[in-house]
Amino acid sequence: VHWPYTLLNLDALMDMMALAVHAGKIRAVGVSNYSARQMRRAAARLARYGIPLAANEVHYSLLHRKPETNGVLDACRELNVALVAYRPLESGKLRESTLPDNTQVPAKRSLSTLVPSVLRKAEHARLAVIQETLSTIAQRYEMTTSQVALRWLLQRDEHIIPIPGATSAPHATENAEALKWYMSDEEFNAIDRVTQPQKSHKGFPIPIGSGH
Numbered sequence: 001v002h003w004p005y006t007l008l009n010l011d012a013l014m015d016m017m018a019l020a021v022h023a024g025k026i027r028a029v030g031v032s033n034y035s036a037r038q039m040r041r042a043a044a045r046l047a048r049y050g051i052p053l054a055a056n057e058v059h060y061s062l063l064h065r066k067p068e069t070n071g072v073l074d075a076c077r078e079l080n081v082a083l084v085a086y087r088p089l090e091s092g093k094l095r096e097s098t099l100p101d102n103t104q105v106p107a108k109r110s111l112s113t114l115v116p117s118v119l120r121k122a123e124h125a126r127l128a129v130i131q132e133t134l135s136t137i138a139q140r141y142e143m144t145t146s147q148v149a150l151r152w153l154l155q156r157d158e159h160i161i162p163i164p165g166a167t168s169a170p171h172a173t174e175n176a177e178a179l180k181w182y183m184s185d186e187e188f189n190a191i192d193r194v195t196q197p198q199k200s201h202k203g204f205p206i207p208i209g210s211g212h
Contacts, residue, residue: 001013001017001029001030001032002032002033003032004031004033004034004035004038010038010041010042010045011041011045014042014045014046017029017046017051018045018046018048018049018051021049021051022049028051028054029042029046029051029052029053029054030053030054030055030056030057030082030084031053031055031056031057032056032057032058032084033057033058034056034058034072035070035071035072036070036071036072036074036075039053039056039075039076039079039081040075040078040079043079043081052079052080052081053079053081055081055082055083055084055161056075056081056083056084057084057085057086057163058072058083058085058086059085059087060083060085060086060087060088060153060160060162061085061087061088061090061094061153062090062094062130062149062152062153062191063090063093063094063127063130063195064087064090065195065196067083067085069197073157073159076157076159077157080159081159082159082160082161083157083159083160083161084161084163085153085160085161085162085163086163088149088150088153088162088163088164089146089149089150089164089165091165093127094130094131094134094145094146095145095146096135096144096145096146130191130194130195131145133190133191133194134148134191137183137187137190137191141183143177143178143181144174146164146174146175146178147174147175147177147178147181148183148191150162150164150175150178151178151181151182151183152183152188152191152192154178154179155182155183162178
């Protein structure tokens with residue numbers, strides 16, 4: 001179920017999914033973009049039929065860590081549901097440096113355009129720090145920054161399954177190599193520190209990887 005908002009209410013939708021499982025039309029039931037509350041409700045409904053909720057596919061990456069704070073990751077642990085992380089590389093932002101050349105804010109701008117520009121400059125500065133941290137660790141293991149970003153998610157929790165995109169066979173191979181190594185706790189914690197959500201001095205979130 002790719003989105004929680006459908007013409008059917010959640011209970012009726014899970015009833016239909018359960019019937020499809022028992023009819024042999026599908027093997028498991030997964031959802032996408034469900035909140036923690038919706039996950040628990042779906043799991044409870046499926047449990048009436050003896051069927052577990054298998055997965056919830058949500059946006060999760062080093063630049064978009066909302067599943068850690070909105071209860072989704074906790075619900076996955078509680079219900080033993082896989083968290084399938086889409087956009088784990090933020091459309092390439094976490095591959096080798098993709099920073100724009102010009103991040104300067106023009107001297108004269110109206111307030112309505114200046115504030116977004118300042119936020120973008122802060123976003124670029126933060127992304128540079130993150131990429132430098134990933135690059136330093138990548139060099140130690142002869143890996144790429146994307147492999148480090150994927151490895152961090154894999155080590156974050158056993159319920160997390162990243163699903164990075166690939167536009168070529170080498171990209172697919174590169175992504176798969178993230179399964180074959182481990183970073184140290186110190187390296188994991190270093191990445192954790194620099195990717196914690198940041199706020200500007202006015203309290204506006206810096207929108208790296210907001211994605212919506």
